[in-house]
Amino acid sequence: MRQWVLAGVITAATALPASAETLRVATSADYPPWESVDAAGEMIGFDIDVGNAICERIEADCEWTNQAYDGLLPALIAGQYDLIISAISITAERRERIDFSIAYAQAPASFGTIGDGFGDLGDHDALAAAMDGKAVGVQGASIFENLVNTHFGDAETRVYQRADQIIADLRTGRLDAAVMEVSAWEEFAAANDDVALTMFGPLLSYETYPELGDGIGIGLAKGSDELRAEVDAAIASLIEDGTIAALAEEWFGYDVSP
Amino acid sequence: MDWALMASFYPDLATGITVTLGILVGALSIGVVLGAVICAARLNRVPVLAQVFDGYVLFFRGTPLLVQLFAIYFGLGQFEAVRDSIAWPLLREAWFCAVLALGLNSAAFTSEIMRGGVLGVERGQLEAADAFGFSPLQTLWLVLLPQALRIALPAYGNEVILMLKGTALASTISIMEITGLARKLSSEHFAPFEAFIAAGTIYLVISITLTSSFSFIERRLV
Numbered sequence: 001m002r003q004w005v006l007a008g009v010i011t012a013a014t015a016l017p018a019s020a021e022t023l024r025v026a027t028s029a030d031y032p033p034w035e036s037v038d039a040a041g042e043m044i045g046f047d048i049d050v051g052n053a054i055c056e057r058i059e060a061d062c063e064w065t066n067q068a069y070d071g072l073l074p075a076l077i078a079g080q081y082d083l084i085i086s087a088i089s090i091t092a093e094r095r096e097r098i099d100f101s102i103a104y105a106q107a108p109a110s111f112g113t114i115g116d117g118f119g120d121l122g123d124h125d126a127l128a129a130a131m132d133g134k135a136v137g138v139q140g141a142s143i144f145e146n147l148v149n150t151h152f153g154d155a156e157t158r159v160y161q162r163a164d165q166i167i168a169d170l171r172t173g174r175l176d177a178a179v180m181e182v183s184a185w186e187e188f189a190a191a192n193d194d195v196a197l198t199m200f201g202p203l204l205s206y207e208t209y210p211e212l213g214d215g216i217g218i219g220l221a222k223g224s225d226e227l228r229a230e231v232d233a234a235i236a237s238l239i240e241d242g243t244i245a246a247l248a249e250e251w252f253g254y255d256v257s258p
Numbered sequence: 259m260d261w262a263l264m265a266s267f268y269p270d271l272a273t274g275i276t277v278t279l280g281i282l283v284g285a286l287s288i289g290v291v292l293g294a295v296i297c298a299a300r301l302n303r304v305p306v307l308a309q310v311f312d313g314y315v316l317f318f319r320g321t322p323l324l325v326q327l328f329a330i331y332f333g334l335g336q337f338e339a340v341r342d343s344i345a346w347p348l349l350r351e352a353w354f355c356a357v358l359a360l361g362l363n364s365a366a367f368t369s370e371i372m373r374g375g376v377l378g379v380e381r382g383q384l385e386a387a388d389a390f391g392f393s394p395l396q397t398l399w400l401v402l403l404p405q406a407l408r409i410a411l412p413a414y415g416n417e418v419i420l421m422l423k424g425t426a427l428a429s430t431i432s433i434m435e436i437t438g439l440a441r442k443l444s445s446e447h448f449a450p451f452e453a454f455i456a457a458g459t460i461y462l463v464i465s466i467t468l469t470s471s472f473s474f475i476e477r478r479l480v
Contacts (some may be wrong), residue, residue: 074451
C-alpha cells in the first residue's frame, strides 16, 4: 500500500513539469498598475492581463505566483518558474544570466517627490545639481539604483525592497525624492491624494540613460528557446492586433506598447 | 558558480562589516543595560515595573524581530506626533531604528539569560555571605555576580551570535550593511548565489571569531 502511494507521488511529481500546458508564472505584485493585489486578494494589472493573453495565445494554463521581486530571478534560475513577468527591464547585464522575450512595453521613468520643492528643472544637469546631497529612494534589485548611482553620483541612494515603502518614507520626510516609472507615480499619486505626489525634471528616457535597457520584457531561464519562440510570437501578434495597446489604455490611460 | 566574480565581491562587502558590527555593538549595549534593569526589577518584583517588564519580555520574545523593526521604522513614522517630537531627528535615521529595534529585542532575551544566571546561584551561598556579615553590595559583587556570570555566559554568547544574524534585517530598512551590499551586488550583476554565499562566509568568520572569544573568556573564568 505504502509503495503504491509513494509510486503515485513520484509519478505525479515527475508528470507535472513534463506537461506542456501548465506554465508557472511569477510576478512581484507590488507595482501598480503593472501588477498589484486588489482588495479581494486577486492579482491584477497590466502584466497579469498581458501574461494571460500570452498564455491564451500559446494555449497554456498560467499558474501565477506572487513573490518578492528580489527572489524572482534566483527562483527562475533554479527552475521554480517558467516565466517572470514583473515590469522587468531588459538590460545587457541581465541578459548574461537569463533570456528575455522581445519587449512588450516601453516605460518612461521620472524623479518625483511630495510637493514641488524642486521647481522647474529643464535638463539633466539641472536635475543632477538639484539632487546633490539629497536622499533618493529606489526599489531594490532595480535598474533605477544603477541609474541614480551612475548619473546622480552626488545623491544619496537609498534602496527599498518595496515601492510602497518608498512612498511611506517620502511621507515621513526620510526621503527627499525617488525614482520610479511614470505609471507607478501616477498610481501612487491617486492612492495618496492627501499629499501632492508630483514628478519633476525631464522624463528619464532610454536614450539618455542606457541603464534603463531595451524596454520591458518577460524573463525566461537560459536555454528555454522553444518556449521563448512561442512567447515572442505571441507578443508580436498581441502588439500587431492592438491587444497590448488596448490593455495599456485600460491600465495606464496611454499606449506603452513598443 | 563564478568563483572569480565571487572573489571580486569581497572588497565591496568588507565595507559593510563596520556597519554590521556597529549595529551589533549598539544593540548589545542597549540589551545589556536595559536587560540588567529588567532582570533586577523582575527578580525583586518591584511593583508596577515588574508587571510592565513581564509584558515587555513577553512581547519582544513572542514577536518576530522583523515585525519589531518595521513597527519602529515604518510604524512610528506614520504618527504626526512622533514626527513632531524631539526624538524624530534620531527616529528618522534608519541606523538608529535598527539599533533601537535590535537593542530592545536583545534586552528581552538578555534579561532572561541574566535571570537564569542569578537563579542558578545556590541560595545557601547568599545565606553564608549574610552569616559572614557581607553587606548586600558585597554579596552582589563578590558572591552573586561572579557565579551568575559564569552560568550566564554560554547562553549570552548564543544571544550575541543571534543578534549578529539579526543585523542582516537592517538591510530591509535601506541600511547598506553586509546583507544590503550583497543584495545590491546581486542585483547589479544578477548573481545572487555568488553575492549571498560571499556574504555568508563573512558572517561565518565573524561568528567563529565571536564564538572562540567567548570560549576563551569562559575558560578564563572557570
